[in-house]
Amino acid sequence: MSESNAAVGPDQPPLIVKIGGARAVDPAGVIEDVAHVVAAGREVVVVHGGSTAVDDTLEAMGKEPEYVTTPSGVSGRFTDEETMGVFSMVLPGKLNTELVTDLRAAGVNAVGLSGVDGGLVTGPRKSAVRVLEDGKKKIRRGDHAGKPEAVNAGLLSSLLSDGYVPTVSPPMLADDGTAVNADADRVAALLAAELGGELVLLTDVEGVYADPEDPDTLIDAASTPAEFAAVEDAAEGFMSRKVHAAEEALSGGATGVVISDAGLRKPLLAALDGHGTWID
Amino acid sequence: MSESNAAVGPDQPPLIVKIGGARAVDPAGVIEDVAHVVAAGREVVVVHGGSTAVDDTLEAMGKEPEYVTTPSGVSGRFTDEETMGVFSMVLPGKLNTELVTDLRAAGVNAVGLSGVDGGLVTGPRKSAVRVLEDGKKKIRRGDHAGKPEAVNAGLLSSLLSDGYVPTVSPPMLADDGTAVNADADRVAALLAAELGGELVLLTDVEGVYADPEDPDTLIDAASTPAEFAAVEDAAEGFMSRKVHAAEEALSGGATGVVISDAGLRKPLLAALDGHGTWID
Amino acid sequence: MSEADCVTCGAAVALPEDAEVGEIVDCGGCGTELEVVGVDPAELAEAPDLAEDWGE
Amino acid sequence: MSEADCVTCGAAVALPEDAEVGEIVDCGGCGTELEVVGVDPAELAEAPDLAEDWGE
Ligand SMILES: [Zn+2]
Ligand SMILES: [Zn+2]
Numbered sequence: 001m002s003e004s005n006a007a008v009g010p011d012q013p014p015l016i017v018k019i020g021g022a023r024a025v026d027p028a029g030v031i032e033d034v035a036h037v038v039a040a041g042r043e044v045v046v047v048h049g050g051s052t053a054v055d056d057t058l059e060a061m062g063k064e065p066e067y068v069t070t071p072s073g074v075s076g077r078f079t080d081e082e083t084m085g086v087f088s089m090v091l092p093g094k095l096n097t098e099l100v101t102d103l104r105a106a107g108v109n110a111v112g113l114s115g116v117d118g119g120l121v122t123g124p125r126k127s128a129v130r131v132l133e134d135g136k137k138k139i140r141r142g143d144h145a146g147k148p149e150a151v152n153a154g155l156l157s158s159l160l161s162d163g164y165v166p167t168v169s170p171p172m173l174a175d176d177g178t179a180v181n182a183d184a185d186r187v188a189a190l191l192a193a194e195l196g197g198e199l200v201l202l203t204d205v206e207g208v209y210a211d212p213e214d215p216d217t218l219i220d221a222a223s224t225p226a227e228f229a230a231v232e233d234a235a236e237g238f239m240s241r242k243v244h245a246a247e248e249a250l251s252g253g254a255t256g257v258v259i260s261d262a263g264l265r266k267p268l269l270a271a272l273d274g275h276g277t278w279i280d
Numbered sequence: 281m282s283e284s285n286a287a288v289g290p291d292q293p294p295l296i297v298k299i300g301g302a303r304a305v306d307p308a309g310v311i312e313d314v315a316h317v318v319a320a321g322r323e324v325v326v327v328h329g330g331s332t333a334v335d336d337t338l339e340a341m342g343k344e345p346e347y348v349t350t351p352s353g354v355s356g357r358f359t360d361e362e363t364m365g366v367f368s369m370v371l372p373g374k375l376n377t378e379l380v381t382d383l384r385a386a387g388v389n390a391v392g393l394s395g396v397d398g399g400l401v402t403g404p405r406k407s408a409v410r411v412l413e414d415g416k417k418k419i420r421r422g423d424h425a426g427k428p429e430a431v432n433a434g435l436l437s438s439l440l441s442d443g444y445v446p447t448v449s450p451p452m453l454a455d456d457g458t459a460v461n462a463d464a465d466r467v468a469a470l471l472a473a474e475l476g477g478e479l480v481l482l483t484d485v486e487g488v489y490a491d492p493e494d495p496d497t498l499i500d501a502a503s504t505p506a507e508f509a510a511v512e513d514a515a516e517g518f519m520s521r522k523v524h525a526a527e528e529a530l531s532g533g534a535t536g537v538v539i540s541d542a543g544l545r546k547p548l549l550a551a552l553d554g555h556g557t558w559i560d
Numbered sequence: 561m562s563e564a565d566c567v568t569c570g571a572a573v574a575l576p577e578d579a580e581v582g583e584i585v586d587c588g589g590c591g592t593e594l595e596v597v598g599v600d601p602a603e604l605a606e607a608p609d610l611a612e613d614w615g616e
Numbered sequence: 617m618s619e620a621d622c623v624t625c626g627a628a629v630a631l632p633e634d635a636e637v638g639e640i641v642d643c644g645g646c647g648t649e650l651e652v653v654g655v656d657p658a659e660l661a662e663a664p665d666l667a668e669d670w671g672e
Binding site: 057060061062085088089090091092093094096097098100101104105109110111112113114116117118119154155158162164171173177178179 | 337340341342365368369370371372373374376377378380381384385389390391392393394396397398399434435438442444451453457458459
């Protein structure tokens with residue numbers, strides 16, 4: 001599964017790198033790695049999230065972040081209109097501007113885009129959600145969330161062929177014309193699928209563990225349906241979303257996905273060199 | 281000076297429209313007008329500011345906006361590091377996302393960009409500023425401000441020729457690699473100069489008045505040096521900045537500038553049709 | 561305790577004491593999931609079938 | 617009241633009682649604009665010549 005230096009050549013498929021959003025996570029390592037890969041001639045798209053920074057800003061503005069749980073136990077943010085405004089402030093505003101600034105300072109010709117820009121990421125609006133509250137099933141309406149389904153590939157490839165590194169963050173543009181929250185892993189997966197690229201999901205653990213309690217059980221790779229099923233079974237909580245994103249990327253046309261540790265010294269190069277859990 | 285419908289044809293130079301930033305200003309009229317001009321085949325770039333919304337957000341976060349006055353009496357925001365973060369939240373974050381969403385809903389193929397994206401707007405950092413405080417002259421350091429001097433014209437023309445409407449906001453990228461505050465009128469002027477375009481500065485008055493106290497003294501046009509000098513003499517406060525921006529645009533290659541009222545029913549079409557103060 | 565008619569089968573459906581707008585109750589007659597859209601007076605509508613999505 | 621030497625002509629320049637770092641004082645000897653870069657002890661540097669710009 002090791003790709004060593006071949007991973008950064010111009011003959012490789014586009015690389016889609018999903019990183020966390022907050023500068024606090026210190027993305028310096030991954031920024032240097034992106035610069036290295038771009039300098040070697042490979043096309044790169046960077047995708048970032050930043051949900052914890054949204055919570056911090058909501059709290060700084062005196063508003064409590066709201067999370068809901070669906071009847072089957074999936075937890076997620078409920079994004080009302082005011083929260084949506086703060087979401088746009090933090091992701092395409094503060095975090096994307098910082099990340100593009102830092103990438104450019106490292107010599108990367110980054111252009112920041114939200115999914116709204118040029119209709120880059122579109123799909124159905126999900127304004128109502130079933131939730132479980134105090135044991136009651138309820139319908140909550142007014143959620144500003146959507147499911148990323150389509151990409152303006154022309155905008156992306158035009159920027160890539162002009163030598164830019166698109167640096168993408170939610171929100172996406174929903175089919176009702178509103179800007180809405182979307183899962184950044186899923187946006188990255190959709191872009192990887194569209195570009196036939198390789199997807200690197202950097203996270204705060206080494207990869208998928210067969211037993212999350214036991215770091216010795218890291219799953220190195222999954223190439224067969226049985227191996228993938230084992231990864232799916234093993235992934236819990238936020239990791240199960242990354243595995244779902246991997247699945248969507250691969251079924252949509254991505255060449256491979258790796259879930260790896262953002263905390264390594266050269267996290268992107270390490271992932272390309274075989275660290276983490278590879279799925280293809 | 282009337283341009284009537286010829287103003288919206290494809291044979292016209294690119295149109296650069298500077299509008300306020302906050303949705304509260306109700307940009308619906310100008311958005312419809314932009315859609316109209318774009319549909320007629322003319323290239324359009326939209327530029328927005330949003331300084332008052334920055335103040336509102338600073339206050340919501342418990343921080344007092346800071347304005348300083350230079351020894352010669354020019355007042356301006358002092359943008360410390362924290363304010364710069366809020367500036368990015370509000371302009372390329374909330375306001376730009378809202379404006380791009382609204383433009384797209386009106387059928388305009390808008391792509392939001394800050395001056396940092398792709399190094400769109402660059403120039404010297406101004407980190408120190410002379411101020412007058414309690415009658416004392418002082419040096420204030422740590423200002424995150426810059427002077428827009430250069431444009432990534434390739435990015436702009438590539439987007440324009442692909443049929444997009446670049447929707448641009450500060451910050452700009454300073455020569456020390458940081459994202460900094462820049463005057464949005466001046467950014468618009470620089471883009472108009474670079475594109476050899478026509479610049480429309482929409483504001484909250486009808487144009488430049490010979491006597492600001494007397495609405496009957498609106499100056500219709502200035503085409504000679506003497507007429508321009510009269511406009512310069514008449515402009516006070518924020519209006520003098522717009523006149524300076526007009527001057528920079530024209531000396532840099534813009535074909536004409538009009539300062540006109542954003543509050544008219546069809547504010548952009550009205551400006552193109554001869555309302556406001558025309559300078560060329 | 562108020563009640564309202566099931567929009568599918570017409571059966572009377574009893575609402576819990578503390579029923580809230582948005583709450584989902586099941587019709588005892590036909591099993592339809594009903595959304596409480598009003599409490600005073602009680603009013604029911606067919607609850608929208610919202611596919612639960614992993615990326616919610 | 618403290619004083620410090622002008623960095624240009626060496627003349628002693630008296631600082632106002634309430635001098636603050638960043639404040640600009642003029643040298644009585646040569647007229648150079650001096651920035652107070654320290655108050656205890658007093659220290660002066662040549663004040664940067666910052667062109668005032670309309671778009672500040
Ligand atoms: Zn029934
Ligand atoms: Zn001296």
